[in-house]
Each structure stands twice: as C-alpha cells, then as structure tokens.
Amino acid sequence: MDKQLQEDWLDARLREEMPYIDDEGFTARVVQKLPAARPRSFRAAILIGLTVVASVIAYLLSDGGRFLVVEAYRLMSMPLVFVSVIAIVLSVAITGIAAAAAFSTVRQRH
Amino acid sequence: MPLNDADLVARVLVDDDHHAFAELVRNHQSAVRGLLRQLTRNDLALADDLAQETFLRVYKNLRTFRGEAKFSTWLYRIAYNCFREDARKRKELVGIDxxxxxxxxxxxxxxxxxxxxxxxxxxxxxxxxxxxxxxxxxxxxxxxxxxxxxxxxxxxxxxxxxxxxxxxxxxxxxxxxx
CATH class of the missing domain: 1.10.10.10 (Winged helix-like DNA-binding domain superfamily/Winged helix DNA-binding domain)
Structure with a gap:
C-alpha cells in the first residue's frame, strides 16, 4: 500500500472528524459567569470628578483665585510684542504635543 | 464587516465590552470544546466545564495576551492547561500504554x-x-x-x-x- 496515500487518507479523515459543535447556549453561559462589566461612563466620571476636586483645591489654595486677577493685570501691563511671542511659543508647543500624540496613535494602529 | 480576533480583544480590553467577548467565545467555542472532548476521551460534560473555565480564564488574563502568537494558539494553551490541572486532580494524566x-x-x-x-x-x-x-x-x-x-x-x-x-x-x- 502506498504510504503517502495512506497518510493523506488518515489526515483527511481526521480533519473531517472535527465537526462544528453548535453553540447551544454555551456562549450565553460563559458570558453569564463574567464579572459585571464596568459602565462605559465610569472612567469619564472618575476623570471629571478628579478635575472638579483638583479645581476646588486649587481655588482654595490660591486665595479665591486672586492670582488670576494679579496675573491678568501683569499681562496687560506687558509690551504687546512680548505677549505675542508668549502666545506664539505656547501655540507651537501645543501643536507639537498634539502632532506627536497623533503620530503615536497612527503608528500603534499600523 | 466581522471583526477579527485582535479587534475584539482590543474592545474587551478598552471598553470591557462583553458583546465583543461573546463574539470571541462564539468564534472559538467549537474548536476549544472539540479539543477538550478529544482530550477528555469524549466526556462531554467535563469537556464543556473545562471549556467554560478556559474562556473565563481568557477573560481574566486577556491583558497578558501580547499578540505575539495567534489568539487561537494562546487559547488552546489555556484550554490544555485547564485540562492538565483537572487531570492532575483526577490523576488521569497517565496515558494508555x-x-x-x-x-x-x-x-x-x-x-x-x-x-x-x-x-x-x-x-x-x-x-x-x-x-x-x-x-x-x-x-x-x-x-x-x-x-x-x-x-x-x-x-x-x-x-x-x-x-x-x-x-x-x-x-x-x-x-x-x-
């Protein structure tokens, strides 16, 4: 008997003997046993909560936000050129950070 | 368009999406249950219990799946480990000579x-x-x-x-x- 023919025959029978097993509620039983899913808004709620708490702390520690008024007066008394330079530098820095984050996301997806 | 394993895994990890996990289970249940049926010498009840344990472990340890191997290979390894642990408990790991x-x-x-x-x-x-x-x-x-x-x-x-x-x-x- 041809050995290769016999092996091919056996392999084919073995593959055929792996019939599809119907789910018959198996998936539902597994999902039922999973721990309760975190609500989707849970993470957002934590972030907003932390932001609010941090803002309140900053407000209280800064004497009712008085430093904002002081800094606003200082900014108004600066020469216009100096204010423009600060604005441009900040814009470039923020754009750079955003671009780096975007590139990083694209690279991860690929 | 049906999502592939990597997309479904990502959804489970990021959003704890049970629907995505259910899809993973549906896609692989036949192969895992078939494998375990063979390993348990066609003990259907035991094989299904082990398959259920396998998928629960997969859910619990999904963060450790690094995507270096195929998801199905990682899944079979967990299924085999479940079987081996159970067999050790039952002391049935010794093969027929x-x-x-x-x-x-x-x-x-x-x-x-x-x-x-x-x-x-x-x-x-x-x-x-x-x-x-x-x-x-x-x-x-x-x-x-x-x-x-x-x-x-x-x-x-x-x-x-x-x-x-x-x-x-x-x-x-x-x-x-x-």
Missing part, C-alpha cells in the same frame, strides 16, 4: 462505522500523542504552534505526531485505501 492499546483494540467489538472507529482509535492513544494529533492534524496547528501550546520541545511534538499516526494507521488498517 502499548499493551493496553493492543488489548483494547478488538476489531470484532468495534462499531463498523469508520467515524466511530476513528474516534475509538483516537481515544486509545496515550495523552501526549492524542494531544499532538488533535492539535496538528485536526485543528491545523503547525508543529511549532503545538509545541507552544503543549509546552514541550518541537522534536517531541513531531515524534508524537508520527507515532500517533502510525498507531492510528495500524488500528484503522481495514479502512485504509488499498
């Missing part, structure tokens, strides 16, 4: 249907050969992938597949084409 194989195979008492004979023949193989045959010949894993699942050297997998095949051919000689 050659003498027992010869003694149990009596062509007179075996059902004439080929399918039944093949199932019988598979159940008679020692565990290490049966596992290798089921993973490589039935589930289509490469020898390398099967070695990863079974945590044994590549050469051992090849030997086990070869020996298992020889025994199956011997048992099923009456069915083989002339």
């Amino acid at each position: 050659e003498a027992q194989l010869e003694a149990e195979h009596d062509p007179q008492t075996v059902d004439p249907a080929l399918r039944h004979d093949l199932m019988q023949a598979l159940q008679l193989l020692p565990l290490h050969e049966r596992s290798a045959i089921v993973l490589c010949c039935q589930n289509g894993l490469s020898h390398q992938e099967a070695a990863g699942v079974l945590e044994i050297p590549l050469g051992t997998v090849k030997t086990n597949v070869l020996r298992g095949r020889e025994k199956l051919k011997k048992i099923l000689a009456a069915w083989a084409p002339a």
Whole structure:
C-alpha cells in the first residue's frame, strides 16, 4: 500500500472528524459567569470628578483665585510684542504635543 | 464587516465590552470544546466545564495576551492547561500504554462505522500523542504552534505526531485505501 496515500487518507479523515459543535447556549453561559462589566461612563466620571476636586483645591489654595486677577493685570501691563511671542511659543508647543500624540496613535494602529 | 480576533480583544480590553467577548467565545467555542472532548476521551460534560473555565480564564488574563502568537494558539494553551490541572486532580494524566492499546483494540467489538472507529482509535492513544494529533492534524496547528501550546520541545511534538499516526494507521488498517 502506498504510504503517502495512506497518510493523506488518515489526515483527511481526521480533519473531517472535527465537526462544528453548535453553540447551544454555551456562549450565553460563559458570558453569564463574567464579572459585571464596568459602565462605559465610569472612567469619564472618575476623570471629571478628579478635575472638579483638583479645581476646588486649587481655588482654595490660591486665595479665591486672586492670582488670576494679579496675573491678568501683569499681562496687560506687558509690551504687546512680548505677549505675542508668549502666545506664539505656547501655540507651537501645543501643536507639537498634539502632532506627536497623533503620530503615536497612527503608528500603534499600523 | 466581522471583526477579527485582535479587534475584539482590543474592545474587551478598552471598553470591557462583553458583546465583543461573546463574539470571541462564539468564534472559538467549537474548536476549544472539540479539543477538550478529544482530550477528555469524549466526556462531554467535563469537556464543556473545562471549556467554560478556559474562556473565563481568557477573560481574566486577556491583558497578558501580547499578540505575539495567534489568539487561537494562546487559547488552546489555556484550554490544555485547564485540562492538565483537572487531570492532575483526577490523576488521569497517565496515558494508555502499548499493551493496553493492543488489548483494547478488538476489531470484532468495534462499531463498523469508520467515524466511530476513528474516534475509538483516537481515544486509545496515550495523552501526549492524542494531544499532538488533535492539535496538528485536526485543528491545523503547525508543529511549532503545538509545541507552544503543549509546552514541550518541537522534536517531541513531531515524534508524537508520527507515532500517533502510525498507531492510528495500524488500528484503522481495514479502512485504509488499498
């Protein structure tokens, strides 16, 4: 008997003997046993909560936000050129950070 | 468009999306339950319990899946570990030896249907050969992938597949084409 023919025959029978097993509620039983899913808004709620708490702390520690008024007066008394330079530098820095984050996301997806 | 395993895994990890996990289970339940049925010598209830345990472990440990191997290979490894742990508890890990194989195979008492004979023949193989045959010949894993699942050297997998095949051919000689 041809050995290769016999092996091919056996392999084919073995593959055929792996019939599809119907789910018959198996998936539902597994999902039922999973721990309760975190609500989707849970993470957002934590972030907003932390932001609010941090803002309140900053407000209280800064004497009712008085430093904002002081800094606003200082900014108004600066020469216009100096204010423009600060604005441009900040814009470039923020754009750079955003671009780096975007590139990083694209690279991860690929 | 149906999502692939990597997308479904990402959804489970990021959003804890149970629907995505259910899709993963649906996609792989047949293969995992089939593998475990073979390993447990067709004990359907035990195989399904182990399959359920497998998927619960997958959910719990999904963060450790790094995507270096195929998801299905990682899944089979967990299924095999579940089986092995259970077998250790039941002390059934010892395979059937050659003498027992010869003694149990009596062509007179075996059902004439080929399918039944093949199932019988598979159940008679020692565990290490049966596992290798089921993973490589039935589930289509490469020898390398099967070695990863079974945590044994590549050469051992090849030997086990070869020996298992020889025994199956011997048992099923009456069915083989002339």
